[in-house]
Amino acid sequence: MLCQECGQRPATLHFTKYVNGEKTELHICEACAREKGELIPGSSSGFSIHNLLSGLMDFDPVGLSGAKAQAQTLRCEGCGMTYGQFSKLGRFGCARCYKQFAERLDPLLKRVHGNTVHVGKVPKRAGGLVRLRREIDGLKREMQSRIEGEDFESAADLRDRIRELEREVQNG
Amino acid sequence: MGNRKYTAEALSPWMKGEAPDRDVVLSSRVRIARNLRHLPFPMMASAAQSVEAMERLLQVGESGRLSGLGEVSSVRLTELSELEKQVLVEKHLISPALANHAQHGALMLGPGEDISLMVNEEDHLRIQCLHAGFQLKETWDTASKIDDIFEEAVDYAFDEKHGFLTSCPTNVGTGIRASVMMHLPALVMTGQINRILSAVTQVGLAVRGVYGEGSEATGNLFQVSNQITLGQSESEIIDHLHAVARQIIEHEKAARARLMSDSRLKVEDRVKRSFGILSYAAMIDAKEASQRLSDLRLGVHLGLLPEVDEGMLNELLVSIQPGFLQQAYGEALDSDQRDMTRAQMISSRLATHA
Numbered sequence: 001m002l003c004q005e006c007g008q009r010p011a012t013l014h015f016t017k018y019v020n021g022e023k024t025e026l027h028i029c030e031a032c033a034r035e036k037g038e039l040i041p042g043s044s045s046g047f048s049i050h051n052l053l054s055g056l057m058d059f060d061p062v063g064l065s066g067a068k069a070q071a072q073t074l075r076c077e078g079c080g081m082t083y084g085q086f087s088k089l090g091r092f093g094c095a096r097c098y099k100q101f102a103e104r105l106d107p108l109l110k111r112v113h114g115n116t117v118h119v120g121k122v123p124k125r126a127g128g129l130v131r132l133r134r135e136i137d138g139l140k141r142e143m144q145s146r147i148e149g150e151d152f153e154s155a156a157d158l159r160d161r162i163r164e165l166e167r168e169v170q171n172g
Numbered sequence: 173m174g175n176r177k178y179t180a181e182a183l184s185p186w187m188k189g190e191a192p193d194r195d196v197v198l199s200s201r202v203r204i205a206r207n208l209r210h211l212p213f214p215m216m217a218s219a220a221q222s223v224e225a226m227e228r229l230l231q232v233g234e235s236g237r238l239s240g241l242g243e244v245s246s247v248r249l250t251e252l253s254e255l256e257k258q259v260l261v262e263k264h265l266i267s268p269a270l271a272n273h274a275q276h277g278a279l280m281l282g283p284g285e286d287i288s289l290m291v292n293e294e295d296h297l298r299i300q301c302l303h304a305g306f307q308l309k310e311t312w313d314t315a316s317k318i319d320d321i322f323e324e325a326v327d328y329a330f331d332e333k334h335g336f337l338t339s340c341p342t343n344v345g346t347g348i349r350a351s352v353m354m355h356l357p358a359l360v361m362t363g364q365i366n367r368i369l370s371a372v373t374q375v376g377l378a379v380r381g382v383y384g385e386g387s388e389a390t391g392n393l394f395q396v397s398n399q400i401t402l403g404q405s406e407s408e409i410i411d412h413l414h415a416v417a418r419q420i421i422e423h424e425k426a427a428r429a430r431l432m433s434d435s436r437l438k439v440e441d442r443v444k445r446s447f448g449i450l451s452y453a454a455m456i457d458a459k460e461a462s463q464r465l466s467d468l469r470l471g472v473h474l475g476l477l478p479e480v481d482e483g484m485l486n487e488l489l490v491s492i493q494p495g496f497l498q499q500a501y502g503e504a505l506d507s508d509q510r511d512m513t514r515a516q517m518i519s520s521r522l523a524t525h526a
Contacts, residue, residue: 095331
């Protein structure tokens with residue numbers, strides 16, 4: 001079979017797409033597939049980050065394999081996604097999944113990020129006190145690195161700012 | 173999307189003009205992933221919920237809150253043809269995922285095309301900012317301001333421990349992905365690239381080719397980005413990427429200087445041969461075109477091709493992509509026609525500018 005696009009090279013890639021029950025077939029050569037690039041799902045990369053994640057999630061610590069089967073059927077009350085689906089797709093269905101699957105989440109986040117706790121930006125409206133505490137923590141880290149860099153003057157400025165914020169937290 | 177200027181021109185306004193470290197860094201990008209608190213993420217949302225998310229986010233754009241950014245145009249993806257979507261992907265204004273898979277996807281674009289807000293991609297909202305050259309901090313500042321504006325108007329999915337919640341666990345926490353697109357021909361030519369790139373991946377950053385397939389880079393263009401989004405603050409992430417990118421820039425510049433002192437004639441020969449081929453070829457495939465345009469870009473920065481304008485090279489980078497060629501040609505092209513149109517496009521641009 002010749003490539004549908006160029007009509008010259010043999011078609012080596014065959015795609016079947018179903019959209020709303022309608023079937024379309026595509027037979028093309030690799031050169032044309034590369035030209036079309038991202039238009040054809042699956043042609044650009046056979047292995048996505050989500051495949052990798054599901055691999056990480058299947059890796060269970062010894063002794064938990066009994067609990068694993070049980071966990072597969074754990075279902076998020078928010079969106080109805082099961083843990084089994086999550087570990088296959090590598091993606092959460094809604095914000096509540098993070099709470100529902102919390103127990104099994106930390107080892108995964110640790111593997112991906114090396115961390116399990118957020119230290120960055122906090123939304124202003126939802127944040128409130130959390131935001132202040134985060135800012136203080138950030139300033140403390142900054143102060144430490146200034147001290148290590150022997151930049152004592154600016155470290156002192158940071159110390160004053162930290163005290164100010166701590167007073168704000170105490171006053172609610 | 174009014175006058176269609178977003179798909180008509182290959183070169184976005186933000187790419188024009190002077191920018192810091194432009195000879196190595198083409199662009200800096202920051203993307204922020206956010207979701208609405210009370211709706212399932214796009215993958216699990218019903219059609220009605222997707223519409224609701226879209227309307228709520230588009231409303232913020234239309235409410236005038238973003239007016240500080242100039243006139244923001246919004247469009248629903250269903251209003252665009254397949255070709256228009258592909259062109260927007262080639263200009264890096266939308267992601268392939270938004271173009272091909274989004275249910276009730278929408279896009280808001282700033283007038284300079286430096287700001288692109290994607291709705292119902294993998295997450296409800298993806299804020300993307302682009303700056304020319306090496307301007308990571310400025311890019312983050314712009315993106316963060318837009319994030320603040322949305323946060324005033326909608327409730328984000330956020331929890332104290334995990335930060336901003338995203339569909340994919342690789343984005344959770346800050347939800348930011350910062351990247352720089354770098355042109356590294358001298359590191360490739362001198363065989364240092366693999367050593368440098370593997371060092372980069374060891375410090376928690378990712379590298380990929382820009383227009384190439386998988387990790388292979390065509391045209392010596394590499395995108396370096398952060399991988400970790402949880403447990404580091406945004407400024408730590410930006411500073412880290414900035415510091416590593418700065419080192420890569422210095423290595424590239426040193427390698428270029430060495431090429432000029434040790435093998436100037438060979439480099440000049442290579443650059444000028446590529447200029448000759450691009451000026452006179454009757455057909456050229458995308459891979460060869462990218463490689464030879466990379467030679468020209470290097471030649472411009474080494475002062476070997478005073479007649480060639482860098483802005484034109486940036487424009488060609490986008491306009492030789494399949495979607496743009498088809499748009500310029502006016503109808504669907506087979507592979508030979510594409511190679512022919514590409515060759516004509518390049519040679520005519522070189523002739524008018526040289």
